[in-house]
Amino acid sequence: MGDMFCLRSVLKMNLFLLLTLNALAEGSYQKRSAHSCPDLCSCSFAPSGAEVECSRSSLTVLPVGLPRNTTRLSIQSSNLSAITASHLSAVPLLTNLQLYHTSLDNLPSDLLKDVPHLNTLDLTGNRLVHLPPNVFHRTSLQSLVLKNNLIEKVDSEWFPHNSSLTWLDLSGNRLTSIPADLLQRLPHMRNLDLSDNNLQDLLNLDSLNHLHHLETLNLAGNKLTQLKATTFTHNLQLSQLFLQQNQIQELPENLLQGLQHLELLLLNQNQLQHLPAGLLDDRKSSFRVILSSNPWVCDEKLEYLWKWLTVHHHNVIFLEEVTCSAPEILKNRQVVSLTDNELSPKKKLDIITNE
Template sequence: MRLLRGLLLLLFLVFWAADARKGEGRSRRLMRGRSRARAVKRFAADCKEYSTNGEKHLDCQERQLKSVQSGWPEDIDHLLLARNRIQVLRDNTFSNFRNLRSLDLQQNEISRIEENVFSGLSKLTTLLLQHNRLQMLSEDVLIPMPQLKYLRIHDNPWRCDCQLDSLVRYIQVPSNRNLGNYAKCAEPTAFWGRKLKKLDADQLCTPQHENVEIPKPEHENLPAPIKEFDATTLCHTYMHPVPHMDCRNRDLKTVPADIPLDIMRLDLSINNIKQLRPKKFITVKDLKLLNLSGNSLEGIDTAAFTGLLNLNELDLSNNSLQNFPYGVLEDLYFLKRLSLGGNPWICDYNIHYLIYWLKHHRGVYHTGLVCSKPKEFQGWSVEDYVKTYNGECPKDSQSGQTADPAGITAQKFGDETEEEELGPIPYRGPKKYEIIRLT
């Protein structure tokens, strides 16, 4: 009987140990699943998700990403992946994001794009691939995106040969006027610096244009071609929420050339631009915000802002401006905000134009108009200085003088001053004299 009890107890202990091990395994698997879920959530949380105007954005910029990660929300409208470390875009990478309207992949290290990478993106209108390492791209890559309206592919080392033929012909179709506008050939030498939009596509597959070398005279090395920097090379372009270009802190000495025509916000702050030359913004007719703060601006040409009829905000703060030339603001019909602080304004007659213009544009909110010189007006608001300048002139100390509004003082000597009888009798008679002295 004791032996039977011992066997039963032993069997019970064996079954209990087995159940404990199973329970422990289940708990471990559950914990691993939870930790993986937390890891996915935690990774997804590294990207910023937000909504504007009813559209969902997922901002995964500057995350050191090498690929698109799992666990991201798939109902987003805009995906921002700029400034990461993505090198290859593989087939069906974005196939789950079927609501995407814009995809920002600029400033990565992309050198290869597989043919079906954009499959399923039938709603995509904006694709940004500038500032990467692409040398070739086929039209077939773009076919899954019938709604594509904006394609930015500049600042890539495009090799303009037969492999690029289909892409060149595709972006040159008249209806594709906003596709690949600023992209340029990097090689071969015969096509270096030429825009893809303006290439003769028939020449791309011509053998004599491949691997062309410039002949060099004996014992003489030709200098390397000088690269001309323009806005699309130096600056970063974004399309959402509105087309804008970021040229901050690029050590610019002039306004860069080839600013895209559709740009609405342009940031040129923290550079070394000393003079604004005429008509530098004349092609950017949709520009609404222009930031020139933190430069070394000393002078602005009268025609510098020609064409900016739609500009709403102009920031000229923290420069070296002392006054405005007459007429410099005349094209800014719809300006609403003018930032002028941090400039050494000189309160003399040359500052009057600015106050006159602001007086006649009362809807413009302005800040920073404070006299720096001369010493007696230092710290005054420029408006207060102009009021004192236009105040009543001092009374002339000489008796018998009256001042008229034109600044001319009239002095009369008697009401009936008679002229000496110097001529014949018919011409003699009383005359009135009025001596006018200009003050």
């Protein structure tokens, strides 16, 4: 009996030692895994998670051996041509994914299924043309950048209803229109960038009505020729509005009505000849506007703008570049330097005639 008891004690002790050694080995492996760094990448480690950056042209596939606790992964200036959900499953704690200037031309619809914590995705400068439906459904994305790709059409099915997205950048693509129901799925949107596309008409874009939290809207570098008076009626939180480098010929008097938070308005490089009376009234003292590079016709119809510039010259950026394109006698004159008689020679003639 004594020998049996001793044998059992030895066996239990050996089992305990074996389990302890296995646990230590596993812990050591996890520690090495959490602090290893793939070739062609640089890594930094913090208690909150690892940050990995890979920027080599020789990189053609997602690196293996990424730290499992990676929270930020940046791959840029590489020849990465494909990425899959199985690649990202190696980094389940990922919150920020940046794939800049790679060779990606498509994304699988289930790409984000194993990174539920992802909130920022930046795909700037790739070769994306078409994206599959539901591609951004599986995460709580807050920021999505698709800048400088080859996208010709946006599919509202990319996003779930009531998406958590607050920042969307679609600038530098080939869009000619925005689906009517796309922005209806993005009620939390604060920053929307549609600049440098081929948008021609916003007259029927009533989906802007659903963006009650929108603060920044960039429509610069498109082919807009006009806007309807109610375009921004429901975007009362707008603080920055970029309309430069379009072909806008006239603006409705009530376009900015209700936009009490507007701080910056860019209207330069359009085809404006006059501004309607009242357009810029009731602005904050901190309000700034750029009006240069428009073909201003300096006649009696420009009287509103002339008076506004005279009183609010401190609100105008590049004031000296707001100049007359016509009539010939006033060409290149700064609008703010004009006199009442120069703007309304007919008024002067009537006064002389009446005398």
